[in-house]
Amino acid sequence: MQVCQLEYQLFDYFFPSSSEDVSSLAPLIDPLCTYLYDTLRPKLIHEANLDILCELVYILKVEVLGEQLSRRGESLAGLRPTLERILADVHERLTFRARTHIRDEIANYLPLDEDLDYPSKLEQSSETKSETSSSDQDSDVSRTWYPPLEKTISCLSKLYRCLESAVFTGLAQEAVEFCSISIQKASKQIAKKSSIMDGQLFLIKHLLILREQIAPFDIEFSVTHKELDFSHLLEHLRRILRGQASLFDWSRSTSLARTLSPRVLESQIDAKKELEKSLKATCEEFIMSVTKLVVDPMLSFVTKVTAVKVALSSGSQNQKVDSAVVRRLKDQAFATPEKVAELVEKVGSAIQQELPIVMAKMKLYLQNSSTRAILFKPIKTNIVEAHSQVVSLLTSEYSPEDLQNVVNMVSIQDLQAQLDNLL
Structure with missing residues (x-):
C-alpha cells in the first residue's frame, strides 16, 4: 500500500494531466499486485484455523478495504481488485474449512464417557457454582453443554459476520441439523446409561439452548435441495428392450432425448422447524412419562371401569x-x-x-424457573384430571360411607395446592 501510494504521488508529480485516469498507472501497479497475490495465496489456501480465517476477513473488509482504501482514495484504487480477489479466496477457504469443521466436529463427533456423564456432570457443576462468584459462573455457562452444541454456536457466531448471507444460511442449516441429530443420539445413550428421564431432560435442555442461541441470527434456516432423478430411465429402457418403444422415435415421449432427460426433484429442509418438532415431541414424551409415573394406577382403573360399562351396555342391548x-x-x-x-x-x-x-431433576437440567413452570403445567393438569375422573366415578358408584371411611381421597383443591408447592 505504501509503495502504491508513493508510485501514485510520483506519477502525479511528473504527469499531472494523466494522473486523473487511474488506469494510466496500471502497468506499474499490476505487477506489484501480482507479487502480493502470489505471495499471500499459498498461505491462504493452506490455512486451516477458523479463527485466523475469520480475522483475515475482518482485516481485509474493515481495516483495509473499508478504512485504508477509503481514506487514501485514488492513490490505492489500483490495489482494490487484487485485495477483493484475496478476500474472495479467504471466503472460499473459510467456507470449505467451516463445512469440514461441521462434518468432523459436529456431525461425526464421537462422545467421550465424560460427555455423557449425566446427571453427575450437572450435579458437579451445581456444587461448583455454589462455591464461585457470579462472574465466574457467567463466563463458564457452556461448560455443561454437550460439545457439539458448543461447537455449533461457536462456529456460527464466528461465521455470521464473515460470510455472505446465502453462504452462511446454507452452513447454518447444516450445522443446526447435524447438531440436533447429534444431541438426539447422545440422549438415547444417556437414557440407557442413566434413565429414560435423564435422556429426555438432556434432550429438552440442549434443544432449548440451541433454539435460544440461534434466534439472534437474522436468517431463514431453510434450504432448498435440488437433485436429478433418473429412476424413470430403467422403465423406459425395459420398454425399448421389449419392443414396446423405439429408441429413435423422436416424435414420441419415449424418444432418446426424453428417455435420458432427468427429472429435477426439489426438497426443502428447515432446520429450525425440525428443531421445534423434536423439542415438542420430547416435551410431550416427558409429560406423559411423568403423568404415568404418578397416576398410572388411576388411569388403569378408569380404563377398566370404561371397559366394564361398555360390556354392560352391549349386554343389556342384546x-x-x-x-x-x-x-x-x-x-x-x-x-x-x-x-x-x-x-x-x-x-x-x-x-x-x-x-x-x-422436580429436583427438572431443576438440575432446566435452570430457568419459567421453563420448568411451562413444562410442569400440563403434568399438573393431567394429574388433576385423573383425580377428577376418579372422584366422579366414586361419587356416582360408591356410598358416602365408603368414600369417607375407606377410600379417603384428597380434595381437588388440596391436590392443586400440593402440586403448586412443588414448583
Whole structure:
C-alpha cells in the first residue's frame, strides 16, 4: 500500500494531466499486485484455523478495504481488485474449512464417557457454582453443554459476520441439523446409561439452548435441495428392450432425448422447524412419562371401569347379560372400596415421594424457573384430571360411607395446592 501510494504521488508529480485516469498507472501497479497475490495465496489456501480465517476477513473488509482504501482514495484504487480477489479466496477457504469443521466436529463427533456423564456432570457443576462468584459462573455457562452444541454456536457466531448471507444460511442449516441429530443420539445413550428421564431432560435442555442461541441470527434456516432423478430411465429402457418403444422415435415421449432427460426433484429442509418438532415431541414424551409415573394406577382403573360399562351396555342391548357382569362396579374384583383405597394411597405416595424427585431433576437440567413452570403445567393438569375422573366415578358408584371411611381421597383443591408447592 505504501509503495502504491508513493508510485501514485510520483506519477502525479511528473504527469499531472494523466494522473486523473487511474488506469494510466496500471502497468506499474499490476505487477506489484501480482507479487502480493502470489505471495499471500499459498498461505491462504493452506490455512486451516477458523479463527485466523475469520480475522483475515475482518482485516481485509474493515481495516483495509473499508478504512485504508477509503481514506487514501485514488492513490490505492489500483490495489482494490487484487485485495477483493484475496478476500474472495479467504471466503472460499473459510467456507470449505467451516463445512469440514461441521462434518468432523459436529456431525461425526464421537462422545467421550465424560460427555455423557449425566446427571453427575450437572450435579458437579451445581456444587461448583455454589462455591464461585457470579462472574465466574457467567463466563463458564457452556461448560455443561454437550460439545457439539458448543461447537455449533461457536462456529456460527464466528461465521455470521464473515460470510455472505446465502453462504452462511446454507452452513447454518447444516450445522443446526447435524447438531440436533447429534444431541438426539447422545440422549438415547444417556437414557440407557442413566434413565429414560435423564435422556429426555438432556434432550429438552440442549434443544432449548440451541433454539435460544440461534434466534439472534437474522436468517431463514431453510434450504432448498435440488437433485436429478433418473429412476424413470430403467422403465423406459425395459420398454425399448421389449419392443414396446423405439429408441429413435423422436416424435414420441419415449424418444432418446426424453428417455435420458432427468427429472429435477426439489426438497426443502428447515432446520429450525425440525428443531421445534423434536423439542415438542420430547416435551410431550416427558409429560406423559411423568403423568404415568404418578397416576398410572388411576388411569388403569378408569380404563377398566370404561371397559366394564361398555360390556354392560352391549349386554343389556342384546338382552343376554351375564350375572357376573351385571354386578355393581364396587362389587367387581378390581373396584372394591379396599382396592380403590390402595390405588389412591399409591398415587398419593407417588405425589409425595416420586414427584419431588422429578422436580429436583427438572431443576438440575432446566435452570430457568419459567421453563420448568411451562413444562410442569400440563403434568399438573393431567394429574388433576385423573383425580377428577376418579372422584366422579366414586361419587356416582360408591356410598358416602365408603368414600369417607375407606377410600379417603384428597380434595381437588388440596391436590392443586400440593402440586403448586412443588414448583
